[in-house]
Amino acid sequence: MSTRHLGERYEYLSENRVEQYGGDINIYLxxxxxxxxxxxxxYRVPTAMRLGDFLEQMLKPDYAAHPDCAALDFTRCQWxxxxxxxQPDFDKSIADNGVGHMSYIEFHAPGLAGVDGIGY
Numbered sequence: 448m449s450t451r452h453l454g455e456r457y458e459y460l461s462e463n464r465v466e467q468y469g470g471d472i473n474i475y476l477x478x479x480x481x482x483x484x485x486x487x488x489x490y491r492v493p494t495a496m497r498l499g500d501f502l503e504q505m506l507k508p509d510y511a512a513h514p515d516c517a518a519l520d521f522t523r524c525q526w527x528x529x530x531x532x533x534q535p536d537f538d539k540s541i542a543d544n545g546v547g548h549m550s551y552i553e554f555h556a557p558g559l560a561g562v563d564g565i566g567y
Contacts, residue, residue, distance in 0.1 A: 474549070
């Protein structure tokens with residue numbers, strides 16, 4: 448089904464623009480083969496937060512119910528930032544790692560293949 452626009456232009460201010468976050472940013476993160484939810488997780492994070500702190504204090508608690516979480520070693524993971532290979536520095540801030548508003552982070556944890564090895 449197509450839609451038809453009745454005006455010359457459709458302009459609006461998105462509610463998800465960076466100015467709405469008071470200095471924080473919105474990021475998305477997906478742990479490959481470990482989708483406990485139907486889509487990547489979204490997080491509101493301060494740009495000055497250390498990446499390692501974000502992973503340990505925000506991400507890991509979200510995945511704590513997954514049986515692979517206890518064995519998760521972020522230093523052994525393979526990373527992508529906005530679909531490109533990426534080598535994060537866990538001691539640097541979110542901003543210093545090049546993560547921006549609406550960035551998409553993906554990681555693969557070798558040896559961890561999800562519940563019963565089926566990628567879930």
